Amino acid sequence: MNDYIKQWHNLILNCSFDNTYKMVWSKALVELSVNVSDEVDKDIIIFDFDDIAKLCLKYYWNQTIYFDLIQSPNLKKPPEILNHIKSLITHFFDAKNSVHPVRFEKIDFNRLQLIDKYEETVKRIITTLKKDVCWRFKILNSNTYDIYELDRKKGKVYFKRQDVLTLKQNSDLLFTFINYRWTQMLEGFNYSPRISRKVRAIDENNIKRVSLKKFHKYLDLMFEDSKRKCFYCGEEIEDSNLSVDHVIPWSYMFSDDLWNLVYCHKEENSEKSNRLPFEEDIIRLENRNIALLERMENATKEYDQLQMALEKNYVKQFWISFKG
Structure with a gap:
Protein backbone atom coordinates (compact mmCIF):
# COMPACT_ATOMS: atom_id res chain seq x y z
CA MET A 1 0.00 0.00 0.00
CA ASN A 2 1.29 3.46 -0.91
CA ASP A 3 2.65 5.39 2.12
CA TYR A 4 0.25 8.28 1.50
CA ILE A 5 -2.74 5.93 1.40
CA LYS A 6 -1.45 4.23 4.56
CA GLN A 7 -1.76 7.58 6.32
CA TRP A 8 -5.36 7.92 5.18
CA HIS A 9 -6.03 4.32 6.18
CA ASN A 10 -4.71 4.97 9.68
CA LEU A 11 -6.67 8.20 10.10
CA ILE A 12 -9.94 6.67 8.90
CA LEU A 13 -9.81 3.35 10.74
CA ASN A 14 -8.23 4.51 13.99
CA CYS A 15 -9.71 7.96 14.55
CA SER A 16 -11.51 8.80 17.75
CA PHE A 17 -15.03 10.11 17.30
CA ASP A 18 -18.05 11.61 18.96
CA ASN A 19 -19.96 11.97 15.67
CA THR A 20 -19.49 11.06 12.00
CA TYR A 21 -18.03 14.40 10.83
CA LYS A 22 -14.64 12.91 9.96
CA MET A 23 -16.30 10.40 7.66
CA VAL A 24 -18.21 12.98 5.61
CA TRP A 25 -15.11 15.18 5.44
CA SER A 26 -12.83 12.40 4.20
CA LYS A 27 -15.43 11.03 1.80
CA ALA A 28 -15.94 14.47 0.25
CA LEU A 29 -12.21 14.95 -0.30
CA VAL A 30 -11.89 11.56 -1.98
CA GLU A 31 -14.92 12.23 -4.18
CA LEU A 32 -13.49 15.59 -5.27
CA SER A 33 -10.21 13.87 -6.16
CA VAL A 34 -12.07 11.56 -8.55
CA ASN A 35 -13.03 14.60 -10.64
CA VAL A 36 -9.42 15.78 -11.03
CA SER A 37 -8.00 15.07 -14.47
CA ASP A 38 -4.99 12.76 -14.71
CA GLU A 39 -3.49 15.35 -17.05
CA VAL A 40 -3.69 18.23 -14.56
CA ASP A 41 -0.49 20.31 -14.78
CA LYS A 42 -0.75 22.26 -11.51
CA ASP A 43 1.67 21.49 -8.70
CA ILE A 44 -0.95 22.32 -6.07
CA ILE A 45 -4.63 21.28 -6.30
CA ILE A 46 -7.11 23.38 -4.33
CA PHE A 47 -10.45 22.15 -3.00
CA ASP A 48 -12.92 24.76 -1.81
CA PHE A 49 -14.88 24.36 1.42
CA ASP A 50 -18.04 25.27 -0.49
CA ASP A 51 -17.69 22.15 -2.68
CA ILE A 52 -16.80 19.99 0.31
CA ALA A 53 -19.82 21.25 2.27
CA LYS A 54 -22.19 20.48 -0.61
CA LEU A 55 -20.97 16.89 -0.70
CA CYS A 56 -21.33 16.58 3.08
CA LEU A 57 -24.88 17.86 2.69
CA LYS A 58 -25.54 15.21 0.04
CA TYR A 59 -24.28 12.33 2.21
CA TYR A 60 -26.22 13.33 5.31
CA TRP A 61 -29.33 14.23 3.31
CA ASN A 62 -29.60 10.77 1.72
CA GLN A 63 -29.06 8.96 5.01
CA THR A 64 -31.44 11.23 6.92
CA ILE A 65 -34.37 11.71 4.56
CA TYR A 66 -34.72 7.94 4.05
CA PHE A 67 -33.57 6.44 7.34
CA ASP A 68 -33.16 9.27 9.88
CA LEU A 69 -29.93 7.70 11.13
CA ILE A 70 -28.46 8.99 14.38
CA GLN A 71 -24.97 10.40 13.74
CA SER A 72 -23.64 10.75 17.30
CA PRO A 73 -23.98 8.97 20.68
CA ASN A 74 -25.59 11.97 22.39
CA LEU A 75 -29.29 11.98 21.51
CA LYS A 76 -29.83 15.23 23.39
CA LYS A 77 -27.14 17.01 21.39
CA PRO A 78 -27.13 15.87 17.73
CA PRO A 79 -24.39 17.24 15.45
CA GLU A 80 -24.94 20.86 14.34
CA ILE A 81 -24.64 19.92 10.68
CA LEU A 82 -27.37 17.33 11.03
CA ASN A 83 -29.70 19.87 12.65
CA HIS A 84 -29.17 22.29 9.73
CA ILE A 85 -29.85 19.53 7.19
CA LYS A 86 -32.99 18.36 8.98
CA SER A 87 -34.25 21.93 8.88
CA LEU A 88 -33.63 22.04 5.12
CA ILE A 89 -35.44 18.71 4.71
CA THR A 90 -38.43 20.17 6.58
CA HIS A 91 -38.50 23.14 4.19
CA PHE A 92 -38.25 20.70 1.27
CA PHE A 93 -41.25 18.69 2.49
CA ASP A 94 -43.23 21.90 2.98
CA ALA A 95 -42.39 23.13 -0.52
CA LYS A 96 -43.39 19.78 -2.04
CA ASN A 97 -46.42 19.44 0.24
CA SER A 98 -45.33 15.84 0.66
CA VAL A 99 -43.08 13.78 2.94
CA HIS A 100 -42.03 11.45 0.11
CA PRO A 101 -38.21 11.16 0.30
CA VAL A 102 -36.12 12.17 -2.71
CA ARG A 103 -32.39 11.65 -3.23
CA PHE A 104 -30.38 14.84 -2.97
CA GLU A 105 -28.97 14.49 -6.49
CA LYS A 106 -32.44 14.81 -8.03
CA ILE A 107 -33.54 17.98 -6.23
CA ASP A 108 -33.71 21.42 -7.86
CA PHE A 109 -33.72 23.82 -4.92
CA ASN A 110 -33.99 26.79 -7.25
CA ARG A 111 -37.20 25.52 -8.84
CA LEU A 112 -38.62 24.84 -5.38
CA GLN A 113 -37.72 28.42 -4.36
CA LEU A 114 -35.47 27.03 -1.67
CA ILE A 115 -32.13 28.22 -3.04
CA ASP A 116 -31.69 30.71 -0.16
CA LYS A 117 -32.34 27.98 2.42
CA TYR A 118 -29.96 25.65 0.60
CA GLU A 119 -27.15 28.22 0.42
CA GLU A 120 -27.67 29.14 4.07
CA THR A 121 -27.34 25.47 5.03
CA VAL A 122 -24.12 25.16 3.01
CA LYS A 123 -22.66 28.21 4.78
CA ARG A 124 -23.50 26.75 8.18
CA ILE A 125 -21.88 23.45 7.25
CA ILE A 126 -18.75 25.33 6.15
CA THR A 127 -18.60 27.08 9.53
CA THR A 128 -18.62 23.74 11.37
CA LEU A 129 -16.09 22.15 9.00
CA LYS A 130 -13.69 25.04 9.57
CA LYS A 131 -14.16 25.08 13.32
CA ASP A 132 -14.30 21.43 14.27
CA VAL A 133 -13.45 19.05 11.44
CA CYS A 134 -10.82 19.99 8.85
CA TRP A 135 -7.85 20.24 11.22
CA ARG A 136 -8.92 17.52 13.63
CA PHE A 137 -9.15 14.91 10.88
CA LYS A 138 -5.36 15.06 10.40
CA ILE A 139 -4.59 14.35 14.07
CA LEU A 140 -4.18 10.82 15.42
CA ASN A 141 -2.71 10.04 18.84
CA SER A 142 -1.29 13.57 19.13
CA ASN A 143 0.45 13.22 15.76
CA THR A 144 -0.51 15.52 12.88
CA TYR A 145 -0.41 13.82 9.48
CA ASP A 146 0.88 15.93 6.60
CA ILE A 147 -1.77 14.87 4.07
CA TYR A 148 -2.94 18.37 3.07
CA GLU A 149 -2.57 22.03 4.01
CA LEU A 150 -5.38 24.29 5.20
CA ASP A 151 -6.35 27.93 4.94
CA ARG A 152 -9.41 28.06 7.16
CA LYS A 153 -9.84 31.81 6.71
CA LYS A 154 -10.09 31.49 2.92
CA GLY A 155 -11.85 28.14 3.11
CA LYS A 156 -9.31 26.21 1.05
CA VAL A 157 -7.66 22.79 1.24
CA TYR A 158 -4.34 22.44 -0.58
CA PHE A 159 -3.04 19.13 -1.93
CA LYS A 160 0.13 18.24 -3.79
CA ARG A 161 -0.74 17.19 -7.32
CA GLN A 162 0.63 13.66 -6.87
CA ASP A 163 -1.26 13.21 -3.59
CA VAL A 164 -4.59 14.04 -5.25
CA LEU A 165 -3.88 11.65 -8.12
CA THR A 166 -2.97 8.98 -5.55
CA LEU A 167 -6.32 9.55 -3.83
CA LYS A 168 -8.06 9.24 -7.17
CA GLN A 169 -6.24 6.03 -8.10
CA ASN A 170 -7.11 4.50 -4.73
CA SER A 171 -10.60 5.99 -4.42
CA ASP A 172 -12.44 2.65 -4.45
CA LEU A 173 -10.24 1.36 -1.63
CA LEU A 174 -10.67 4.55 0.38
CA PHE A 175 -14.44 4.59 -0.08
CA THR A 176 -14.47 1.05 1.31
CA PHE A 177 -12.44 2.10 4.37
CA ILE A 178 -14.68 5.12 4.97
CA ASN A 179 -17.95 3.22 4.59
CA TYR A 180 -16.69 0.44 6.85
CA ARG A 181 -15.68 2.86 9.59
CA TRP A 182 -18.86 4.91 9.18
CA THR A 183 -20.90 1.72 9.52
CA GLN A 184 -19.08 0.83 12.73
CA MET A 185 -19.88 4.25 14.16
CA LEU A 186 -23.54 4.09 13.18
CA GLU A 187 -23.96 0.62 14.64
CA GLY A 188 -22.93 2.10 17.97
CA PHE A 189 -25.48 4.91 17.68
CA ASN A 190 -28.47 3.13 16.08
CA TYR A 191 -30.61 0.06 16.63
CA SER A 192 -31.74 0.19 13.02
CA PRO A 193 -31.05 -2.96 10.94
CA ARG A 194 -28.86 -3.20 7.82
CA ILE A 195 -26.73 -0.19 8.62
CA SER A 196 -24.15 -1.03 5.93
CA ARG A 197 -26.76 -0.55 3.20
CA LYS A 198 -28.01 2.64 4.74
CA VAL A 199 -24.55 4.19 4.75
CA ARG A 200 -24.99 4.15 0.98
CA ALA A 201 -28.61 5.27 1.32
CA ILE A 202 -30.14 2.29 -0.48
CA ASP A 203 -32.80 -0.15 0.66
CA GLU A 204 -34.49 -2.88 -1.35
CA ASN A 205 -37.71 -3.29 0.64
CA ASN A 206 -40.98 -2.99 -1.27
CA ILE A 207 -39.32 -1.87 -4.51
CA LYS A 208 -40.72 -3.54 -7.65
CA ARG A 209 -39.28 -3.67 -11.14
CA VAL A 210 -41.44 -2.88 -14.17
CA SER A 211 -41.23 -3.51 -17.91
CA LEU A 212 -38.83 -1.28 -19.85
Missing part, protein backbone atom coordinates in the same frame (compact mmCIF):
# COMPACT_ATOMS: atom_id res chain seq x y z
CA LYS A 213 -40.54 -1.72 -23.25
CA LYS A 214 -42.00 1.77 -23.04
CA PHE A 215 -38.47 3.12 -23.49
CA HIS A 216 -37.91 1.30 -26.80
CA LYS A 217 -39.41 4.11 -28.87
CA TYR A 218 -36.84 6.55 -27.50
CA LEU A 219 -33.83 4.22 -27.62
CA ASP A 220 -34.76 3.34 -31.22
CA LEU A 221 -34.16 6.95 -32.22
CA MET A 222 -30.42 6.21 -32.12
CA PHE A 223 -30.73 3.67 -34.94
CA GLU A 224 -31.98 5.19 -38.20
CA ASP A 225 -31.65 1.88 -40.08
CA SER A 226 -33.72 0.09 -37.38
CA LYS A 227 -30.74 -2.12 -36.65
CA ARG A 228 -30.32 -2.00 -32.91
CA LYS A 229 -26.74 -2.24 -31.67
CA CYS A 230 -25.31 -3.21 -28.31
CA PHE A 231 -24.06 -0.33 -26.20
CA TYR A 232 -21.17 -2.41 -24.89
CA CYS A 233 -19.83 -4.39 -27.87
CA GLY A 234 -21.30 -2.37 -30.76
CA GLU A 235 -22.62 -5.46 -32.55
CA GLU A 236 -26.15 -5.72 -33.99
CA ILE A 237 -28.75 -7.33 -31.70
CA GLU A 238 -31.38 -9.81 -32.87
CA ASP A 239 -34.86 -9.14 -31.48
CA SER A 240 -34.79 -12.43 -29.59
CA ASN A 241 -31.58 -11.39 -27.84
CA LEU A 242 -32.51 -7.76 -27.07
CA SER A 243 -32.24 -6.42 -23.54
CA VAL A 244 -32.51 -2.95 -21.98
CA ASP A 245 -29.78 -2.38 -19.42
CA HIS A 246 -29.31 0.16 -16.65
CA VAL A 247 -25.73 1.34 -17.18
CA ILE A 248 -25.62 2.37 -13.52
CA PRO A 249 -27.25 -0.78 -12.10
CA TRP A 250 -30.87 -0.67 -11.01
CA SER A 251 -29.85 -1.99 -7.59
CA TYR A 252 -28.12 1.36 -6.98
CA MET A 253 -30.77 3.63 -8.51
CA PHE A 254 -34.07 1.80 -7.88
CA SER A 255 -35.52 3.83 -10.77
CA ASP A 256 -35.85 3.61 -14.54
CA ASP A 257 -34.48 6.75 -16.20
CA LEU A 258 -34.01 7.16 -19.95
CA TRP A 259 -30.61 8.80 -19.43
CA ASN A 260 -29.38 5.56 -17.80
CA LEU A 261 -30.89 3.00 -20.22
CA VAL A 262 -29.25 1.36 -23.25
CA TYR A 263 -29.73 -1.63 -25.54
CA CYS A 264 -27.43 -4.61 -25.10
CA HIS A 265 -27.32 -8.36 -25.62
CA LYS A 266 -29.10 -10.39 -22.95
CA GLU A 267 -25.96 -12.32 -22.07
CA GLU A 268 -23.96 -9.11 -21.63
CA ASN A 269 -26.66 -7.73 -19.35
CA SER A 270 -26.50 -10.90 -17.24
CA GLU A 271 -22.71 -10.94 -17.19
CA LYS A 272 -22.53 -7.29 -16.12
CA SER A 273 -24.96 -8.02 -13.27
CA ASN A 274 -24.96 -5.21 -10.67
CA ARG A 275 -21.36 -4.06 -11.14
CA LEU A 276 -20.73 -0.36 -11.58
CA PRO A 277 -19.50 0.50 -15.10
CA PHE A 278 -16.03 1.67 -16.03
CA GLU A 279 -15.41 5.35 -16.71
CA GLU A 280 -15.23 4.81 -20.47
CA ASP A 281 -18.81 3.51 -20.41
CA ILE A 282 -19.88 6.57 -18.43
CA ILE A 283 -18.29 8.88 -21.01
CA ARG A 284 -19.99 7.02 -23.87
CA LEU A 285 -23.33 7.21 -22.06
CA GLU A 286 -22.94 10.97 -21.63
CA ASN A 287 -22.25 11.32 -25.36
CA ARG A 288 -25.18 9.04 -26.21
CA ASN A 289 -27.51 11.21 -24.13
CA ILE A 290 -26.40 14.36 -25.97
CA ALA A 291 -27.07 12.70 -29.32
CA LEU A 292 -30.40 11.24 -28.16
CA LEU A 293 -31.68 14.61 -26.93
CA GLU A 294 -31.01 16.08 -30.38
CA ARG A 295 -33.25 13.42 -31.94
CA MET A 296 -36.15 13.70 -29.50
CA GLU A 297 -39.20 15.91 -29.80
CA ASN A 298 -39.10 19.02 -27.65
CA ALA A 299 -41.78 19.91 -25.08
CA THR A 300 -42.34 16.34 -23.88
CA LYS A 301 -41.86 14.90 -20.40
CA GLU A 302 -39.11 12.55 -21.55
CA TYR A 303 -37.28 15.35 -23.38
CA ASP A 304 -37.40 17.58 -20.30
CA GLN A 305 -36.13 14.79 -18.04
CA LEU A 306 -33.23 13.95 -20.35
CA GLN A 307 -32.37 17.62 -20.73
CA MET A 308 -32.31 18.03 -16.95
CA ALA A 309 -30.10 14.96 -16.61
CA LEU A 310 -27.59 16.52 -18.99
CA GLU A 311 -27.73 19.95 -17.38
CA LYS A 312 -27.22 18.50 -13.91
CA ASN A 313 -24.61 15.96 -15.05
CA TYR A 314 -26.59 13.07 -13.55
CA VAL A 315 -24.52 10.34 -15.21
CA LYS A 316 -21.20 11.41 -13.69
CA GLN A 317 -22.76 12.62 -10.42
CA PHE A 318 -24.55 9.35 -9.67
CA TRP A 319 -21.65 7.18 -10.85
CA ILE A 320 -19.19 8.93 -8.54
CA SER A 321 -21.72 8.96 -5.70
CA PHE A 322 -22.29 5.20 -5.90
CA LYS A 323 -18.57 4.47 -6.17
CA GLY A 324 -18.53 5.84 -2.63
Whole structure:
Protein backbone atom coordinates (compact mmCIF):
# COMPACT_ATOMS: atom_id res chain seq x y z
CA MET A 1 0.00 0.00 0.00
CA ASN A 2 1.29 3.46 -0.91
CA ASP A 3 2.65 5.39 2.12
CA TYR A 4 0.25 8.28 1.50
CA ILE A 5 -2.74 5.93 1.40
CA LYS A 6 -1.45 4.23 4.56
CA GLN A 7 -1.76 7.58 6.32
CA TRP A 8 -5.36 7.92 5.18
CA HIS A 9 -6.03 4.32 6.18
CA ASN A 10 -4.71 4.97 9.68
CA LEU A 11 -6.67 8.20 10.10
CA ILE A 12 -9.94 6.67 8.90
CA LEU A 13 -9.81 3.35 10.74
CA ASN A 14 -8.23 4.51 13.99
CA CYS A 15 -9.71 7.96 14.55
CA SER A 16 -11.51 8.80 17.75
CA PHE A 17 -15.03 10.11 17.30
CA ASP A 18 -18.05 11.61 18.96
CA ASN A 19 -19.96 11.97 15.67
CA THR A 20 -19.49 11.06 12.00
CA TYR A 21 -18.03 14.40 10.83
CA LYS A 22 -14.64 12.91 9.96
CA MET A 23 -16.30 10.40 7.66
CA VAL A 24 -18.21 12.98 5.61
CA TRP A 25 -15.11 15.18 5.44
CA SER A 26 -12.83 12.40 4.20
CA LYS A 27 -15.43 11.03 1.80
CA ALA A 28 -15.94 14.47 0.25
CA LEU A 29 -12.21 14.95 -0.30
CA VAL A 30 -11.89 11.56 -1.98
CA GLU A 31 -14.92 12.23 -4.18
CA LEU A 32 -13.49 15.59 -5.27
CA SER A 33 -10.21 13.87 -6.16
CA VAL A 34 -12.07 11.56 -8.55
CA ASN A 35 -13.03 14.60 -10.64
CA VAL A 36 -9.42 15.78 -11.03
CA SER A 37 -8.00 15.07 -14.47
CA ASP A 38 -4.99 12.76 -14.71
CA GLU A 39 -3.49 15.35 -17.05
CA VAL A 40 -3.69 18.23 -14.56
CA ASP A 41 -0.49 20.31 -14.78
CA LYS A 42 -0.75 22.26 -11.51
CA ASP A 43 1.67 21.49 -8.70
CA ILE A 44 -0.95 22.32 -6.07
CA ILE A 45 -4.63 21.28 -6.30
CA ILE A 46 -7.11 23.38 -4.33
CA PHE A 47 -10.45 22.15 -3.00
CA ASP A 48 -12.92 24.76 -1.81
CA PHE A 49 -14.88 24.36 1.42
CA ASP A 50 -18.04 25.27 -0.49
CA ASP A 51 -17.69 22.15 -2.68
CA ILE A 52 -16.80 19.99 0.31
CA ALA A 53 -19.82 21.25 2.27
CA LYS A 54 -22.19 20.48 -0.61
CA LEU A 55 -20.97 16.89 -0.70
CA CYS A 56 -21.33 16.58 3.08
CA LEU A 57 -24.88 17.86 2.69
CA LYS A 58 -25.54 15.21 0.04
CA TYR A 59 -24.28 12.33 2.21
CA TYR A 60 -26.22 13.33 5.31
CA TRP A 61 -29.33 14.23 3.31
CA ASN A 62 -29.60 10.77 1.72
CA GLN A 63 -29.06 8.96 5.01
CA THR A 64 -31.44 11.23 6.92
CA ILE A 65 -34.37 11.71 4.56
CA TYR A 66 -34.72 7.94 4.05
CA PHE A 67 -33.57 6.44 7.34
CA ASP A 68 -33.16 9.27 9.88
CA LEU A 69 -29.93 7.70 11.13
CA ILE A 70 -28.46 8.99 14.38
CA GLN A 71 -24.97 10.40 13.74
CA SER A 72 -23.64 10.75 17.30
CA PRO A 73 -23.98 8.97 20.68
CA ASN A 74 -25.59 11.97 22.39
CA LEU A 75 -29.29 11.98 21.51
CA LYS A 76 -29.83 15.23 23.39
CA LYS A 77 -27.14 17.01 21.39
CA PRO A 78 -27.13 15.87 17.73
CA PRO A 79 -24.39 17.24 15.45
CA GLU A 80 -24.94 20.86 14.34
CA ILE A 81 -24.64 19.92 10.68
CA LEU A 82 -27.37 17.33 11.03
CA ASN A 83 -29.70 19.87 12.65
CA HIS A 84 -29.17 22.29 9.73
CA ILE A 85 -29.85 19.53 7.19
CA LYS A 86 -32.99 18.36 8.98
CA SER A 87 -34.25 21.93 8.88
CA LEU A 88 -33.63 22.04 5.12
CA ILE A 89 -35.44 18.71 4.71
CA THR A 90 -38.43 20.17 6.58
CA HIS A 91 -38.50 23.14 4.19
CA PHE A 92 -38.25 20.70 1.27
CA PHE A 93 -41.25 18.69 2.49
CA ASP A 94 -43.23 21.90 2.98
CA ALA A 95 -42.39 23.13 -0.52
CA LYS A 96 -43.39 19.78 -2.04
CA ASN A 97 -46.42 19.44 0.24
CA SER A 98 -45.33 15.84 0.66
CA VAL A 99 -43.08 13.78 2.94
CA HIS A 100 -42.03 11.45 0.11
CA PRO A 101 -38.21 11.16 0.30
CA VAL A 102 -36.12 12.17 -2.71
CA ARG A 103 -32.39 11.65 -3.23
CA PHE A 104 -30.38 14.84 -2.97
CA GLU A 105 -28.97 14.49 -6.49
CA LYS A 106 -32.44 14.81 -8.03
CA ILE A 107 -33.54 17.98 -6.23
CA ASP A 108 -33.71 21.42 -7.86
CA PHE A 109 -33.72 23.82 -4.92
CA ASN A 110 -33.99 26.79 -7.25
CA ARG A 111 -37.20 25.52 -8.84
CA LEU A 112 -38.62 24.84 -5.38
CA GLN A 113 -37.72 28.42 -4.36
CA LEU A 114 -35.47 27.03 -1.67
CA ILE A 115 -32.13 28.22 -3.04
CA ASP A 116 -31.69 30.71 -0.16
CA LYS A 117 -32.34 27.98 2.42
CA TYR A 118 -29.96 25.65 0.60
CA GLU A 119 -27.15 28.22 0.42
CA GLU A 120 -27.67 29.14 4.07
CA THR A 121 -27.34 25.47 5.03
CA VAL A 122 -24.12 25.16 3.01
CA LYS A 123 -22.66 28.21 4.78
CA ARG A 124 -23.50 26.75 8.18
CA ILE A 125 -21.88 23.45 7.25
CA ILE A 126 -18.75 25.33 6.15
CA THR A 127 -18.60 27.08 9.53
CA THR A 128 -18.62 23.74 11.37
CA LEU A 129 -16.09 22.15 9.00
CA LYS A 130 -13.69 25.04 9.57
CA LYS A 131 -14.16 25.08 13.32
CA ASP A 132 -14.30 21.43 14.27
CA VAL A 133 -13.45 19.05 11.44
CA CYS A 134 -10.82 19.99 8.85
CA TRP A 135 -7.85 20.24 11.22
CA ARG A 136 -8.92 17.52 13.63
CA PHE A 137 -9.15 14.91 10.88
CA LYS A 138 -5.36 15.06 10.40
CA ILE A 139 -4.59 14.35 14.07
CA LEU A 140 -4.18 10.82 15.42
CA ASN A 141 -2.71 10.04 18.84
CA SER A 142 -1.29 13.57 19.13
CA ASN A 143 0.45 13.22 15.76
CA THR A 144 -0.51 15.52 12.88
CA TYR A 145 -0.41 13.82 9.48
CA ASP A 146 0.88 15.93 6.60
CA ILE A 147 -1.77 14.87 4.07
CA TYR A 148 -2.94 18.37 3.07
CA GLU A 149 -2.57 22.03 4.01
CA LEU A 150 -5.38 24.29 5.20
CA ASP A 151 -6.35 27.93 4.94
CA ARG A 152 -9.41 28.06 7.16
CA LYS A 153 -9.84 31.81 6.71
CA LYS A 154 -10.09 31.49 2.92
CA GLY A 155 -11.85 28.14 3.11
CA LYS A 156 -9.31 26.21 1.05
CA VAL A 157 -7.66 22.79 1.24
CA TYR A 158 -4.34 22.44 -0.58
CA PHE A 159 -3.04 19.13 -1.93
CA LYS A 160 0.13 18.24 -3.79
CA ARG A 161 -0.74 17.19 -7.32
CA GLN A 162 0.63 13.66 -6.87
CA ASP A 163 -1.26 13.21 -3.59
CA VAL A 164 -4.59 14.04 -5.25
CA LEU A 165 -3.88 11.65 -8.12
CA THR A 166 -2.97 8.98 -5.55
CA LEU A 167 -6.32 9.55 -3.83
CA LYS A 168 -8.06 9.24 -7.17
CA GLN A 169 -6.24 6.03 -8.10
CA ASN A 170 -7.11 4.50 -4.73
CA SER A 171 -10.60 5.99 -4.42
CA ASP A 172 -12.44 2.65 -4.45
CA LEU A 173 -10.24 1.36 -1.63
CA LEU A 174 -10.67 4.55 0.38
CA PHE A 175 -14.44 4.59 -0.08
CA THR A 176 -14.47 1.05 1.31
CA PHE A 177 -12.44 2.10 4.37
CA ILE A 178 -14.68 5.12 4.97
CA ASN A 179 -17.95 3.22 4.59
CA TYR A 180 -16.69 0.44 6.85
CA ARG A 181 -15.68 2.86 9.59
CA TRP A 182 -18.86 4.91 9.18
CA THR A 183 -20.90 1.72 9.52
CA GLN A 184 -19.08 0.83 12.73
CA MET A 185 -19.88 4.25 14.16
CA LEU A 186 -23.54 4.09 13.18
CA GLU A 187 -23.96 0.62 14.64
CA GLY A 188 -22.93 2.10 17.97
CA PHE A 189 -25.48 4.91 17.68
CA ASN A 190 -28.47 3.13 16.08
CA TYR A 191 -30.61 0.06 16.63
CA SER A 192 -31.74 0.19 13.02
CA PRO A 193 -31.05 -2.96 10.94
CA ARG A 194 -28.86 -3.20 7.82
CA ILE A 195 -26.73 -0.19 8.62
CA SER A 196 -24.15 -1.03 5.93
CA ARG A 197 -26.76 -0.55 3.20
CA LYS A 198 -28.01 2.64 4.74
CA VAL A 199 -24.55 4.19 4.75
CA ARG A 200 -24.99 4.15 0.98
CA ALA A 201 -28.61 5.27 1.32
CA ILE A 202 -30.14 2.29 -0.48
CA ASP A 203 -32.80 -0.15 0.66
CA GLU A 204 -34.49 -2.88 -1.35
CA ASN A 205 -37.71 -3.29 0.64
CA ASN A 206 -40.98 -2.99 -1.27
CA ILE A 207 -39.32 -1.87 -4.51
CA LYS A 208 -40.72 -3.54 -7.65
CA ARG A 209 -39.28 -3.67 -11.14
CA VAL A 210 -41.44 -2.88 -14.17
CA SER A 211 -41.23 -3.51 -17.91
CA LEU A 212 -38.83 -1.28 -19.85
CA LYS A 213 -40.54 -1.72 -23.25
CA LYS A 214 -42.00 1.77 -23.04
CA PHE A 215 -38.47 3.12 -23.49
CA HIS A 216 -37.91 1.30 -26.80
CA LYS A 217 -39.41 4.11 -28.87
CA TYR A 218 -36.84 6.55 -27.50
CA LEU A 219 -33.83 4.22 -27.62
CA ASP A 220 -34.76 3.34 -31.22
CA LEU A 221 -34.16 6.95 -32.22
CA MET A 222 -30.42 6.21 -32.12
CA PHE A 223 -30.73 3.67 -34.94
CA GLU A 224 -31.98 5.19 -38.20
CA ASP A 225 -31.65 1.88 -40.08
CA SER A 226 -33.72 0.09 -37.38
CA LYS A 227 -30.74 -2.12 -36.65
CA ARG A 228 -30.32 -2.00 -32.91
CA LYS A 229 -26.74 -2.24 -31.67
CA CYS A 230 -25.31 -3.21 -28.31
CA PHE A 231 -24.06 -0.33 -26.20
CA TYR A 232 -21.17 -2.41 -24.89
CA CYS A 233 -19.83 -4.39 -27.87
CA GLY A 234 -21.30 -2.37 -30.76
CA GLU A 235 -22.62 -5.46 -32.55
CA GLU A 236 -26.15 -5.72 -33.99
CA ILE A 237 -28.75 -7.33 -31.70
CA GLU A 238 -31.38 -9.81 -32.87
CA ASP A 239 -34.86 -9.14 -31.48
CA SER A 240 -34.79 -12.43 -29.59
CA ASN A 241 -31.58 -11.39 -27.84
CA LEU A 242 -32.51 -7.76 -27.07
CA SER A 243 -32.24 -6.42 -23.54
CA VAL A 244 -32.51 -2.95 -21.98
CA ASP A 245 -29.78 -2.38 -19.42
CA HIS A 246 -29.31 0.16 -16.65
CA VAL A 247 -25.73 1.34 -17.18
CA ILE A 248 -25.62 2.37 -13.52
CA PRO A 249 -27.25 -0.78 -12.10
CA TRP A 250 -30.87 -0.67 -11.01
CA SER A 251 -29.85 -1.99 -7.59
CA TYR A 252 -28.12 1.36 -6.98
CA MET A 253 -30.77 3.63 -8.51
CA PHE A 254 -34.07 1.80 -7.88
CA SER A 255 -35.52 3.83 -10.77
CA ASP A 256 -35.85 3.61 -14.54
CA ASP A 257 -34.48 6.75 -16.20
CA LEU A 258 -34.01 7.16 -19.95
CA TRP A 259 -30.61 8.80 -19.43
CA ASN A 260 -29.38 5.56 -17.80
CA LEU A 261 -30.89 3.00 -20.22
CA VAL A 262 -29.25 1.36 -23.25
CA TYR A 263 -29.73 -1.63 -25.54
CA CYS A 264 -27.43 -4.61 -25.10
CA HIS A 265 -27.32 -8.36 -25.62
CA LYS A 266 -29.10 -10.39 -22.95
CA GLU A 267 -25.96 -12.32 -22.07
CA GLU A 268 -23.96 -9.11 -21.63
CA ASN A 269 -26.66 -7.73 -19.35
CA SER A 270 -26.50 -10.90 -17.24
CA GLU A 271 -22.71 -10.94 -17.19
CA LYS A 272 -22.53 -7.29 -16.12
CA SER A 273 -24.96 -8.02 -13.27
CA ASN A 274 -24.96 -5.21 -10.67
CA ARG A 275 -21.36 -4.06 -11.14
CA LEU A 276 -20.73 -0.36 -11.58
CA PRO A 277 -19.50 0.50 -15.10
CA PHE A 278 -16.03 1.67 -16.03
CA GLU A 279 -15.41 5.35 -16.71
CA GLU A 280 -15.23 4.81 -20.47
CA ASP A 281 -18.81 3.51 -20.41
CA ILE A 282 -19.88 6.57 -18.43
CA ILE A 283 -18.29 8.88 -21.01
CA ARG A 284 -19.99 7.02 -23.87
CA LEU A 285 -23.33 7.21 -22.06
CA GLU A 286 -22.94 10.97 -21.63
CA ASN A 287 -22.25 11.32 -25.36
CA ARG A 288 -25.18 9.04 -26.21
CA ASN A 289 -27.51 11.21 -24.13
CA ILE A 290 -26.40 14.36 -25.97
CA ALA A 291 -27.07 12.70 -29.32
CA LEU A 292 -30.40 11.24 -28.16
CA LEU A 293 -31.68 14.61 -26.93
CA GLU A 294 -31.01 16.08 -30.38
CA ARG A 295 -33.25 13.42 -31.94
CA MET A 296 -36.15 13.70 -29.50
CA GLU A 297 -39.20 15.91 -29.80
CA ASN A 298 -39.10 19.02 -27.65
CA ALA A 299 -41.78 19.91 -25.08
CA THR A 300 -42.34 16.34 -23.88
CA LYS A 301 -41.86 14.90 -20.40
CA GLU A 302 -39.11 12.55 -21.55
CA TYR A 303 -37.28 15.35 -23.38
CA ASP A 304 -37.40 17.58 -20.30
CA GLN A 305 -36.13 14.79 -18.04
CA LEU A 306 -33.23 13.95 -20.35
CA GLN A 307 -32.37 17.62 -20.73
CA MET A 308 -32.31 18.03 -16.95
CA ALA A 309 -30.10 14.96 -16.61
CA LEU A 310 -27.59 16.52 -18.99
CA GLU A 311 -27.73 19.95 -17.38
CA LYS A 312 -27.22 18.50 -13.91
CA ASN A 313 -24.61 15.96 -15.05
CA TYR A 314 -26.59 13.07 -13.55
CA VAL A 315 -24.52 10.34 -15.21
CA LYS A 316 -21.20 11.41 -13.69
CA GLN A 317 -22.76 12.62 -10.42
CA PHE A 318 -24.55 9.35 -9.67
CA TRP A 319 -21.65 7.18 -10.85
CA ILE A 320 -19.19 8.93 -8.54
CA SER A 321 -21.72 8.96 -5.70
CA PHE A 322 -22.29 5.20 -5.90
CA LYS A 323 -18.57 4.47 -6.17
CA GLY A 324 -18.53 5.84 -2.63
